[in-house]
Amino acid sequence: MVDFRQSLMQEASNLTHSPYQVFPEPFCSDYFWNPSLTWYTDKPDFTHCFQQTVLAWVPCFFLWSTAPFQLYYTFRNRYRVERWTWISITKTLLTMGLAILSAAEFFYAASIWTATNDESFALVDLITPWLKLTTYLLVASYVYMDKRSARPSSLVLLVFWLLTLIEHIITLRSQIILNSKASSASSNPTRLLFEITAFPVVAAQFCLTCWAEYFPELLENGPNPSPEKLTSILGQSIHSFFDWMVYKGWRTPLEQSDLWDLLHGDKTKTNVERLEKYWQEQLQGANKVPSSRTVHHVSSKKPSLTKALAKTFWKPMTAAFFCRLIHDIFTFFSPVILRWIIGFIRDKDKELWKGYLYAVLLLLSATVQTFGLNLYFFVCSRTGLRLRGALMAAVHRKSLKITSESKRSSNLGEIVNLMSVDAQRINDFMIYVHLLWSALFLILVALYFLYNILGYAVFSGLGLLILTFPLNAWLANRNKVLQLAQMEYKDQRIKLTSEILSGMKILKLYAWEKSFEQQILDIREKEIEQLKKSAYLLTVSAFNWFITPFLVALSIFGTYVLISPENVLDADKAFVGLALLNILRQPLTMLPSAVTLLIQSRVSIGRLTKFLCNDELSAENVDNLPASREAPHSISIKDGSFAWAREEEPFLKNVNLNVKTGSLTAVVGQIGAGKSSLVASMLGLMEKKSGAVEIRGSLAYVPQVRQITS
Numbered sequence: 027m028v029d030f031r032q033s034l035m036q037e038a039s040n041l042t043h044s045p046y047q048v049f050p051e052p053f054c055s056d057y058f059w060n061p062s063l064t065w066y067t068d069k070p071d072f073t074h075c076f077q078q079t080v081l082a083w084v085p086c087f088f089l090w091s092t093a094p095f096q097l098y099y100t101f102r103n104r105y106r107v108e109r110w111t112w113i114s115i116t117k118t119l120l121t122m123g124l125a126i127l128s129a130a131e132f133f134y135a136a137s138i139w140t141a142t143n144d145e146s147f148a149l150v151d152l153i154t155p156w157l158k159l160t161t162y163l164l165v166a167s168y169v170y171m172d173k174r175s176a177r178p179s180s181l182v183l184l185v186f187w188l189l190t191l192i193e194h195i196i197t198l199r200s201q202i203i204l205n206s207k208a209s210s211a212s213s214n215p216t217r218l219l220f221e222i223t224a225f226p227v228v229a230a231q232f233c234l235t236c237w238a239e240y241f242p243e244l245l246e247n248g249p250n251p252s253p254e255k256l257t258s259i260l261g262q263s264i265h266s267f268f269d270w271m272v273y274k275g276w277r278t279p280l281e282q283s284d285l286w287d288l289l290h291g292d293k294t295k296t297n298v299e300r301l302e303k304y305w306q307e308q309l310q311g312a313n314k315v316p317s318s319r320t321v322h323h324v325s326s327k328k329p330s331l332t333k334a335l336a337k338t339f340w341k342p343m344t345a346a347f348f349c350r351l352i353h354d355i356f357t358f359f360s361p362v363i364l365r366w367i368i369g370f371i372r373d374k375d376k377e378l379w380k381g382y383l384y385a386v387l388l389l390l391s392a393t394v395q396t397f398g399l400n401l402y403f404f405v406c407s408r409t410g411l412r413l414r415g416a417l418m419a420a421v422h423r424k425s426l427k428i429t430s431e432s433k434r435s436s437n438l439g440e441i442v443n444l445m446s447v448d449a450q451r452i453n454d455f456m457i458y459v460h461l462l463w464s465a466l467f468l469i470l471v472a473l474y475f476l477y478n479i480l481g482y483a484v485f486s487g488l489g490l491l492i493l494t495f496p497l498n499a500w501l502a503n504r505n506k507v508l509q510l511a512q513m514e515y516k517d518q519r520i521k522l523t524s525e526i527l528s529g530m531k532i533l534k535l536y537a538w539e540k541s542f543e544q545q546i547l548d549i550r551e552k553e554i555e556q557l558k559k560s561a562y563l564l565t566v567s568a569f570n571w572f573i574t575p576f577l578v579a580l581s582i583f584g585t586y587v588l589i590s591p592e593n594v595l596d597a598d599k600a601f602v603g604l605a606l607l608n609i610l611r612q613p614l615t616m617l618p619s620a621v622t623l624l625i626q627s628r629v630s631i632g633r634l635t636k637f638l639c640n641d642e643l644s645a646e647n648v649d650n651l652p653a654s655r656e657a658p659h660s661i662s663i664k665d666g667s668f669a670w671a672r673e674e675e676p677f678l679k680n681v682n683l684n685v686k687t688g689s690l691t692a693v694v695g696q697i698g699a700g701k702s703s704l705v706a707s708m709l710g711l712m713e714k715k716s717g718a719v720e721i722r723g724s725l726a727y728v729p730q731v732r733q734i735t736s
Contacts, residue, residue, distance in 0.1 A: 055148040068377050077197050078150045085189035086161040092182045096168060105176035105243055113239045114173040118166055120227050125162035131155040131220050178238035179258035187232040194225045236260050252286035263401060297416035304334040331635040339409050346405040350460045353398035354467055359391035361605040368598050410456035417449040424638055431671040432640035439520030444637055448630035455627040458620040465613030472610040479599055483586035487578035494574055501567045506625045508560045515553035522546055564622060571618045575611035647710040653723030661685035661708060666717030668707040676715050678703055
């Protein structure tokens with residue numbers, strides 16, 4: 027068994043150190059990959075076949091793969107800009123110059139092929155220039171489409187030119203090395219000339235792509251439009267457009283006039299309209315259209331506010347998903363590179379350039395990881411604010427349209443809590459929403475790497491994690507019950523407070539202040555009791571999650587040492603293992619907050635769903651007609667019968683009323699005679715049993731409001 031394993035390792039080592047060919051010989055004239063040339067040498071370089079295929083084709087294939095999305099975005103875009111900017115003109119001219127250079131390289135390779143008729147000629151030298159030529163023509167069309175669609179900067183072109191710049195840096199270096207050797211058979215001054223000519227053009231294209239074009243069409247109407255839309259992709263990723271605001275706030279105190287106008291996507295009106303659109307789809311799918319005239323059917327399918335929110339904000343949350351995924355993937359680069367650095371330091375015979383390479387890779391991985399995490403938090407925070415505004419506006423609009431019967435079950439205190447507390451909790455959860463899958467991903471991958479380093483000892487830590495799951499599940503379920511009870515007491519307290527403020531005159535008249543104050547304090551005591559229980563549970567949960575990483579590390583390292591006397595914790599295993607355990611500690615530390623906010627958000631989603639499913643006033647209660655001075659009456663009620671609830675008997679019967687246009691009319695009567703009900707029937711706030719109500723023009727309703735002055 028040992029001999030077989032050693033033979034497999036020897037074969038793998040031979041395969042790693044020996045060159046191999048991927049493409050047939052007429053296609054490439056040399057090896058596709060040669061470790062002796064690329065890795066095991068003091069002067070590393072790539073083979074000509076690798077440069078002409080992988081390095082040259084990857085940018086081209088990347089750009090062609092994005093062509094359908096580019097066309098879709100261009101045709102769907104509402105902007106049609108015919109004006110050319112100096113940046114777009116320069117980009118187009120430089121791109122056409124590269125296309126001409128690729129065509130010249132193609133004809134040069136074709137002339138060599140036809141003139142020499144050499145069987146050793148590589149077809150890749152003919153195919154790659156042709157592929158580059160067509161790709162540069164596609165780039166020119168991209169520049170035109172971006173200009174026509176008023177896109178200041180393109181992420182696709184930025185990535186393409188970055189990949190192309192890396193390719194030309196490597197290729198130019200190789201050509202310089204080959205042509206510096208006088209005895210080299212691979213030297214070709216013409217190819218070196220092509221690379222020297224193309225490199226500065228590609229570098230200029232990359233710099234121009236990092237710069238944003240100015241399109242005034244993107245500026246929204248307002249006194250102080252936001253410059254964010256005019257910022258390049260790179261500038262938006264580092265939020266460079268905000269530097270001026272920070273500098274001004276440092277010099278002088280900021281005022282309201284200094285702040286920029288909200289973007290169209292950040293406005294509450296935009297988001298609430300989209301949310302209500304998808305919410306109506308959920309109601310129709312569940313046969314639960316909120317209308318007092320609709321017959322409600324019992325359906326097993328319930329409307330899902332979560333699905334409506336997901337359809338409304340799926341684009342930014344998808345972007346946040348990829349930002350988080352990039353961060354999590356590059357998180358594991360650091361332990362791997364750290365292991366390479368330890369091996370490099372241990373082996374004195376390794377080439378020096380590998381140490382510099384590892385250091386640069388460590389810096390790049392940390393930079394990409396930081397960028398991904400910062401963009402993730404920015405996108406999630408902005409989406410949370412948009413979501414909170416949409417929910418608050420949806421609740422506010424719903425509160426103006428629900429029937430009187432629904433108002434009995436949904437009091438003022440509940441509505442206030444829905445807009446302030448529940449919407450804010452869902453906003454807070456948006457930052458942690460992707461942590462639920464991210465934590466599982468980080469834990470599994472970290473355990474996999476630990477298994478490769480420490481072997482079966484990692485299962486002791488995995489078993490310890492599994493043992494904590496039942497306790498965490500019980501704590502989460504109990505916390506959910508306490509959150510529901512706490513919100514019920516909060517609703518009761520705010521409802522009673524609003525009723526006391528409304529009837530303050532009567533309370534002062536009969537000296538009932540102390541009695542009602544005690545009622546509020548009693549409810550508050552019950553609410554505080556639930557908060558205490560919830561705090562105790564959170565303390566136990568946080569202690570459990572915080573101590574788990576240390577116990578996992580102790581169990582893994584302890585088991586590894588005790589399994590066999592041959593297991594020794596050297597620098598490689600200790601430092602890399604600690605780095606992986608540090609990665610494991612991050613999700614275990616953040617999970618308590620994520621689980622707590624998840625429970626609170628589920629409770630809030632349920633409360634919001636229940637409120638948004640309430641019946642609404644029928645639009646048929648009042649016929650709204652356009653205003654007309656020639657009409658004899660502004661308000662007309664004919665044989666009207668009205669009730670406060672659909673199932674109740676009419677409160678107002680056989681009402682006939684005509685209010686002349688331009689007249690001042692007063693309704694006088696005793697308390698309880700129905701004056702407010704008559705006004706409510708005109709506003710459509712009562713259920714119309716029979717008759718007709720016609721209102722011409724718009725209405726302004728100012729109800730009596732008690733003013734508390736002492």
